Amino acid sequence: MNATHTPITAEAVTRVQAHYENVKKLGHWTSDRRFEVRARRGMAVLDLRSPQIPDGDIDVEVDLDHAMVKLLVPQDAHIDHWDLRYTGRGRVKDWTGENGEGRRIRVTGEIRHGEIRVHRGGVATLSAMFSREFVQDVRRARREGTEPTVADPARSS
Template identity: 75%
Template sequence: MNTTLTTTPDPDPDATPTTRIQAHYNSIKKLGCWTEARRFEVRVRRGSVVLDLRSPHIEDGDIEIDVALDHSMVKILVPEDADVDHWDLRYTGRGRVKDWTGHNGEGRRVRITGELRHAEIRVHRGGIATLSAMFSREYVKDVRRAHKDGTFPTVDDPTRVA
């Protein structure tokens, strides 16, 4: 099993750093306030990745996600009013983007590019994103930490101050 998470600075010092996530035959969940980057490269082969993009720590501007998925699933947790643009995705075999709300808002733009090979991207917004985060081991750990510290959990709602 191979799992990698790296942040690499671009040669241009004014450019935002790119966070690379790689999962082969594995599952990765990045929930809560885990990054400040706006650019992501996601490579998954026969695995799954959950990306929480609801954090207020993510810099202002569009979020760009470049994917290369092979027999995999990527779940993206976004705010209710996010504008998800997947026009530039290439599909090989069966692949699709599942966005059950069916409408984009006027909020932050999330642009998804790359290629899907027998894979899918699931977009969870608002309350469904909260439930997706809550049904995880990371949430249980966060609740225990919050109880011990006398604070509030932040995995379910990253906009809440710890």
């Protein structure tokens, strides 16, 4: 067992389902560290950069069938996908491929003809900014006189 590994206790699990649809969870949308993602011919975007997510490992269990999951993570995140099973074509696309010394994100489960895309740092910010949710967040922040949180959740805390 790794010295930096934080055991997962009986915590709440956030479930995300994307069957034939696109689901985006951006900004400060959760404070959980365990996620279950089920997608069939759809796409799910999970923003895991929020400082409201407690310290420790993040577990993402996936069940993908002809689907894609995009993870928005900090630049120094460590993506562990050792326990991920593939049936047919499937892969984890991490353009930089650099696993940093930051928070560990463990991805488990099964991919059937799908993929997981990892966007880090500035690319994650741009990915969040090119969404309807960002425009809605900017309009809300302007009305309320606050800062937008979708582009960079860590900035507003």
